[in-house]
Amino acid sequence: MADIAQLNATAQQIRRDILRMVHKVNSGHPGGSLGCTEFFVALFFEHMKHQPSFSMDGAGEDIFFLSNGHISPVFYATLARSGYFPVDELNTFRLIDSRLQGHPTTHEGLPGVRIASGSLGQGLSVAIGAALAKKLNNDPQRVYALLGDGELQEGQNWEAIMYAAANRVDNLIATVDVNEKQIDGTTNEVLHLGDLKAKFEAFGWAVLNLKNGNALPDILQTLEKAKATSNQGQPVVILMHTEMGNGVDFMMHTHAWHGKAPNDEQLESALAQNPETLGDY
Numbered sequence: 001m002a003d004i005a006q007l008n009a010t011a012q013q014i015r016r017d018i019l020r021m022v023h024k025v026n027s028g029h030p031g032g033s034l035g036c037t038e039f040f041v042a043l044f045f046e047h048m049k050h051q052p053s054f055s056m057d058g059a060g061e062d063i064f065f066l067s068n069g070h071i072s073p074v075f076y077a078t079l080a081r082s083g084y085f086p087v088d089e090l091n092t093f094r095l096i097d098s099r100l101q102g103h104p105t106t107h108e109g110l111p112g113v114r115i116a117s118g119s120l121g122q123g124l125s126v127a128i129g130a131a132l133a134k135k136l137n138n139d140p141q142r143v144y145a146l147l148g149d150g151e152l153q154e155g156q157n158w159e160a161i162m163y164a165a166a167n168r169v170d171n172l173i174a175t176v177d178v179n180e181k182q183i184d185g186t187t188n189e190v191l192h193l194g195d196l197k198a199k200f201e202a203f204g205w206a207v208l209n210l211k212n213g214n215a216l217p218d219i220l221q222t223l224e225k226a227k228a229t230s231n232q233g234q235p236v237v238i239l240m241h242t243e244m245g246n247g248v249d250f251m252m253h254t255h256a257w258h259g260k261a262p263n264d265e266q267l268e269s270a271l272a273q274n275p276e277t278l279g280d281y
Helices: 004-025 030-035 037-047 069-081 087-092 123-136 155-166 187-191 196-202 216-229 264-272
Strands: 063-066 143-148 172-178 206-210 236-241
Touching (some): 004 069, 030 037, 030 069, 123 155, 172 216, 196 206, 206 216
Parallel strands (some): 143 172
């Protein structure tokens, strides 16, 4: 049974990591990272079967692909806190020659990163390929992918969504971060996505709605339901409703912190709202 208090403490520390990383280099994407912190903690610290020793093919384990690669701060902090690489390497975020670039890359061999995800709209296609490879190899584990809702404005996603259903890629669990915000405003203002549930169902997917994607018990329950729904002939998608900038009062309820770093005073305020739990780097 999950220790929700410990998972919340881990999420709180990862929020601190995110804030300190983007502040140090005055660059990065804190909003979506903070909004997805609880999801990453639930996935990596409780739900997925995975090995920090890391093999690129991920044979015999669940594997994860981050499609909306700009929220790399939460991905890196989660990997570090999970034991994939030393926590103090977070100090190198976005520095020249660092393995922790602004968008995840593969050429430096960072454990946990299987694809470069700077260009939006491509991650789901790669995840489908990995899921089909597991089927060919009789590997019973699953493939997980995270997408942004604004990312669904990219047409390649809908080709992939159609392909996955037509080919019964039912060992794939995709999650869409539905925070309804992107860099230039709300998704409704930029390019309205319409009824995502109806769209995915029309394309042949099993759809789960996660109303509070910032509540760890709800996330864990939905992930377990997704797991139970998989391997039944349909790919599975979780529509996860989150708050961009979650956990920092002045970053919430606005798209302004999509790609903006806090200044010294703002960092102090944000960290005060998220006291240290596991030790800063």
